[in-house]
Amino acid sequence: MSFLGRGSSTPAGGVNHERVDMAVQELDMITDIFNKLVSSCHTKCIGTRYAEGDLNKGESVCVDRCVAKFFEVNKKVGEKLQSMGGAAAGGGGLPSL
Amino acid sequence: MSFLGRGSSTPAGGVNHERVDMAVQELDMITDIFNKLVSSCHTKCIGTRYAEGDLNKGESVCVDRCVAKFFEVNKKVGEKLQSMGGAAAGGGGLPSL
Amino acid sequence: MSFLGRGSSTPAGGVNHERVDMAVQELDMITDIFNKLVSSCHTKCIGTRYAEGDLNKGESVCVDRCVAKFFEVNKKVGEKLQSMGGAAAGGGGLPSL
Amino acid sequence: MDLSQMNSAEQAHMSKIIEKKQMQDFMRMYSNLVDRCFNACCNDFTSKALSGKEEQCVLNCADKFLKHSERVGARFAEHNADAMSATGQK
Amino acid sequence: MDLSQMNSAEQAHMSKIIEKKQMQDFMRMYSNLVDRCFNACCNDFTSKALSGKEEQCVLNCADKFLKHSERVGARFAEHNADAMSATGQK
Amino acid sequence: MDLSQMNSAEQAHMSKIIEKKQMQDFMRMYSNLVDRCFNACCNDFTSKALSGKEEQCVLNCADKFLKHSERVGARFAEHNADAMSATGQK
Numbered sequence: 024m025s026f027l028g029r030g031s032s033t034p035a036g037g038v039n040h041e042r043v044d045m046a047v048q049e050l051d052m053i054t055d056i057f058n059k060l061v062s063s064c065h066t067k068c069i070g071t072r073y074a075e076g077d078l079n080k081g082e083s084v085c086v087d088r089c090v091a092k093f094f095e096v097n098k099k100v101g102e103k104l105q106s107m108g109g110a111a112a113g114g115g116g117l118p119s120l
Numbered sequence: 121m122s123f124l125g126r127g128s129s130t131p132a133g134g135v136n137h138e139r140v141d142m143a144v145q146e147l148d149m150i151t152d153i154f155n156k157l158v159s160s161c162h163t164k165c166i167g168t169r170y171a172e173g174d175l176n177k178g179e180s181v182c183v184d185r186c187v188a189k190f191f192e193v194n195k196k197v198g199e200k201l202q203s204m205g206g207a208a209a210g211g212g213g214l215p216s217l
Numbered sequence: 218m219s220f221l222g223r224g225s226s227t228p229a230g231g232v233n234h235e236r237v238d239m240a241v242q243e244l245d246m247i248t249d250i251f252n253k254l255v256s257s258c259h260t261k262c263i264g265t266r267y268a269e270g271d272l273n274k275g276e277s278v279c280v281d282r283c284v285a286k287f288f289e290v291n292k293k294v295g296e297k298l299q300s301m302g303g304a305a306a307g308g309g310g311l312p313s314l
Numbered sequence: 315m316d317l318s319q320m321n322s323a324e325q326a327h328m329s330k331i332i333e334k335k336q337m338q339d340f341m342r343m344y345s346n347l348v349d350r351c352f353n354a355c356c357n358d359f360t361s362k363a364l365s366g367k368e369e370q371c372v373l374n375c376a377d378k379f380l381k382h383s384e385r386v387g388a389r390f391a392e393h394n395a396d397a398m399s400a401t402g403q404k
Numbered sequence: 405m406d407l408s409q410m411n412s413a414e415q416a417h418m419s420k421i422i423e424k425k426q427m428q429d430f431m432r433m434y435s436n437l438v439d440r441c442f443n444a445c446c447n448d449f450t451s452k453a454l455s456g457k458e459e460q461c462v463l464n465c466a467d468k469f470l471k472h473s474e475r476v477g478a479r480f481a482e483h484n485a486d487a488m489s490a491t492g493q494k
Numbered sequence: 495m496d497l498s499q500m501n502s503a504e505q506a507h508m509s510k511i512i513e514k515k516q517m518q519d520f521m522r523m524y525s526n527l528v529d530r531c532f533n534a535c536c537n538d539f540t541s542k543a544l545s546g547k548e549e550q551c552v553l554n555c556a557d558k559f560l561k562h563s564e565r566v567g568a569r570f571a572e573h574n575a576d577a578m579s580a581t582g583q584k
Contacts, residue, residue, distance in 0.1 A: 036411065036412075036413050037413060038413050038414050038417050039411075039414060042409075042410065042414060043410075043414055043417055043418060043421070044514065046407065046410070046418055047418075047421055048514075048517060048518065048521065050421075050422070050425065051518070051521070052521045052524075052525065054425070054429065055521070055522065055525045056525045056528070057476075057477070057480060059525055059526075059528070059529040060476055060480065060529075061472070061473050061476050063529055063532060063533055064472070064476055065469065065472055066533075067536075067537070067539065068472075068539065069468060069469075069472055071444050073444065073445065073460075073461045073462075073464040073465045073468065074464065075464055075468075076463065076464040076466075076467030076468050076471075077467070077468065077471065078468060078471050078472060078475065082472075083475065084539075085539045086472060086475050086476060086479070087475075087479055087542065088539045088540075088541065088542035089536075089539055090476055090479035090480060090483065091479070091483070091542035091543075092532070092536050092539070092542060092543075092544055092548075093528070093532050093536075094483045094487070095543070095544040096528055096531060096532040096535070096536065096544065096552050097528045099544070099549060099552050099553060099556075100524070100527055100528045100531060100552065100556050101524075103553055103556045103557070104524065104527075104556070107560070133321065133322075133323055134323060135323050135324050135327050136321075136324060139319075139320065139324060140320075140324055140327055140328060140331070141424065143317065143320070143328055144328075144331055145424075145427060145428065145431065147331075147332065147335065148428070148431070149431045149434075149435065151335070151339060152431070152432065152435045153435045153438070154386075154387070154390055156435055156436075156438070156439040157386055157390065157439075158382070158383050158386050160439055160442060160443055161382070161386055162379065162382055163443075164446075164447070164449065165382075165449065166378060166379075166382055168354050170351075170354065170355065170370075170371045170372075170374040170375045170378060171374065172374055172378075173373065173374040173376075173377030173378050173381075174377070174378070174381065175378060175381050175382060175385065179382075180385065181449075182449045183382060183385050183386060183389070184385075184389055184452065185449040185450075185451065185452040186446075186449055187386055187389035187390060187393065188389070188393070188452035188453075189442070189446050189449070189452060189453075189454055189458075190438070190442050190446075191393045191397070192453070192454040193438055193441060193442040193445070193446065193454065193462050194438045196454070196459060196462050196463060196466075197434070197437055197438045197441060197462065197466050198434075200463055200466045200467070201434065201437075201466070204470070230501065230502075230503055231503060232503050232504050232507050233501075233504060236499075236500065236504060237500075237504055237507055237508060237511070238334065240497065240500070240508060241508075241511055242334075242337060242338065242341065244511075244512070244515065245338070245341070246341045246344075246345065248515070248519060249341070249342065249345045250345045250348070251566075251567070251570060253345055253346075253348070253349040254349075254566055254570065255562070255563050255566050257349055257352060257353055258562070258566055259559065259562055260353075261353075261356075261357070261359065262359065262562075263558060263559075263562055265534050267531075267534065267535065267550075267551045267552075267554040267555045267558065268554065269554055269558075270553065270554040270556075270557030270558050270561075271557070271558070271561065272558060272561050272562060272565065276562075277565065278359075279359045280562060280565050280566060280569070281362065281565075281569055282359045282360075282361065282362040283356075283359055284566055284569035284570060284573065285362035285363075285569070285573070286352070286356050286359070286362060286363075286364055286368075287348070287352050287356075288573045288577070289363070289364040290348055290351060290352040290355070290356065290364065290372050291348045293364070293369060293372050293373060293376075294344070294347055294348045294351060294372065294376050295344075297373055297376045297377070298344065298347075298376070301380070
């Protein structure tokens with residue numbers, strides 16, 4: 024009933040729980056990766072003496088490169104898993120970040 | 121309709137899911153903090169040779185101080201977050217342990 | 218109504234949520250133990266230079282023994298907890314892997 | 315945590331949730347204990363059998379960890395009680 | 405994440421879930437922060453009181469961690485945007 | 495785990511739950527793999543590009559971790575089978 028202004032790909036008023044579940048899983052995955060990224064780049068880049076509360080220049084540059092490299096590793100691992108038939112492990116495509 | 125004998129803060133016989141959710145989140149938070157406390161004070165205070173199964177005197181005293189210090193750190197971090205407007209991050213007040 | 222071919226311990230067509238919850242908890246427990254086993258034996262047995270992608274002979278043998286030893290530790294800890302009255306902690310028997 | 319503001323239906327619901335969580339906590343504690351004591355005590359993989367020394371280490375490790383947790387729990391409860399009475403929280 | 409393919413009931417449902425998760429994330433971030441800064445700054449247990457030096461370390465640690473997270477978040481969003489436009493994903 | 499005592503409605507329900515958990519497990523394995531291999535292989539942040547050496551390390555790391563997991567899984571299944579037949583558990 025398009026007079027309600029919904030596009031064709033949008034079903035009627037109810038909630039498609041499968042679609043919501045998929046979105047929640049994707050959200051959990053992104054949150055998980057983000058938390059690991061924060062923790063790993065903290066270990067790699069941030070000194071532990073805590074003489075001051077600001078990121079210094081060296082730490083800031085390190086963090087930027089750390090995130091970039093983490094994304095490259097994510098890409099390589101994703102390609103690797105797909106080449107090994109990672110789809111078999113979950114039925115779906117590999118999540119792109 | 122107070123003639124039903126309900127107090128103002130207590131809703132009807134059903135379950136207020138929002139209130140239960142809040143309580144569950146608080147429980148999860150306390151459990152999470154407790155588990156981290158157990159693990160961190162174990163690392164700080166308990167030797168790893170395991171020549172005996174009892175806490176020795178030094179370990180026991182260390183554990184007591186470790187817990188006290190962890191609570192102080194919790195308080196300082198809480199105050200810090202509140203001073204930075206931590207409320208914006210979750211809509212609620214900072215959880216007190 | 219046994220003419221439907223169900224045994225006596227199998228209830229009627231509905232879902233016994235308690236039974237499903239128990240099975241889900243058991244599944245979570247096994248997954249948790251398995252993940253810890255993978256991680257611990259990786260730390261114990263796998264070198265971190267990553268000069269090649271295959272497990273070498275020494276690593277493979279180490280992994281097999283590592284899993285065997287982990288199961289023995291699991292058994293000892295389980296017996297220990299039961300002797301201390303572990304049932305009190307959860308109302309149920311100790312999970313056997 | 316303060317459950318006194320809940321009605322009886324909510325309290326009953328919470329009890330079930332808490333019971334389920336206690337079982338989960340126990341299971342996680344159990345797998346953590348196995349993993350922790352395995353990691354602390356087993357470093358020789360020239361044999362797949364647990365040596366007498368390793369076994370004693372595992373038993374002491376489990377024993378000590380449980381006593382440690384208990385002590386932390388007791389201190390935790392005291393600090394919590396102090397914190398609550400200090401802020402006037404019910 | 406792309407919510408545009410959802411109908412309004414689904415979007416409303418997702419909003420509630422996201423709001424709940426944000427609260428959980430905040431709480432986990434908070435307990436991680438406490439644990440991280442406690443571990444980095446407190447190594448002397450001859451006293452139960454936090455020394456002035458330890459307190460300053462904890463405050464700097466919390467400050468720096470939050471700034472670090474913010475910076476990682478900004479870079480993360482940029483890379484995500486790049487990755488999405490590269491694959492033509494909506 | 496023994497599903498044979500469940501009725502068909504319960505088994506169908508469990509299948510859905512297991513399927514969902516497998517997806518979650520796969521995602522967690524994936525993010526762990528990325529994090530693990532990043533940590534093992536990347537220690538030079540004078541550049542933001544992955545060097546050839548780092549890339550090879552990451553590929554070997556992922557390869558090896560998956561083979562390791564597979565081997566642990568095989569041994570785990572054997573030990574589980576032994577443990578179950580030993581206790582007479584169905």
